[in-house]
Amino acid sequence: GDSVTQMEGPVTLSEEAFLTINCTYTATGYPSLFWYVQYPGEGLQLLLKATKADDKGSNKGFEATYRKETTSFHLEKGSVQVSDSAVYFCALSKASSTLGRLYFGRGTQLTVWP
């Protein structure tokens, strides 16, 4: 079935370090891919998305490229800040009978120290 696999956390970095959170997916057809972020005490927020192969989603300095050949959508940021500390979820949705259903990974806790 459709699924998303994220790298295990937690991830701990110093401020200004480079961030990569790996995400791979399994799905038939051509899913849309998403990264959501959950700050402490808040609901999930859409961080970025890509709807077709080779698309790059970007927002707030974060980027992810839809790689169909490797079924991946890795999240990257060149220089993290303390305010980026949160849980990050990779997700996919498909244009099918389950249109609208998001399939989430387990989440990766990121902590950034000053």
Next chain:
Amino acid sequence: EAGVVQSPRYKIIEKKQPVAFWCNPISGHNTLYWYLQNLGQGPELLIRYENEEAVDDSQLPKDRFSAERLKGVDSTLKIQPAELGDSAVYLCASSLGLDEQFFGPGTRLTVL
């Protein structure tokens, strides 16, 4: 603009008791979702509404869970009776059609 509102934020009950969660979506959003998030896991869809109609409830355990969305606005998710394994965070989200989903802060349920 107000976001998705959920209440209560926290609920502690004993097993076999009933419990209900309430969600008020963003104004104008016709699609509403309930997700279950177990500790250390990503959210999983329980049910999706388009207006008043439940169009995807295949993951809802219908023996003890029920949901309603009267008048196509607010929604209530109920568990009766609750079991220990129901301890989790219950998330509500809404969207305009199948556009971006906006999530509420969730209700954390603890079943003792």
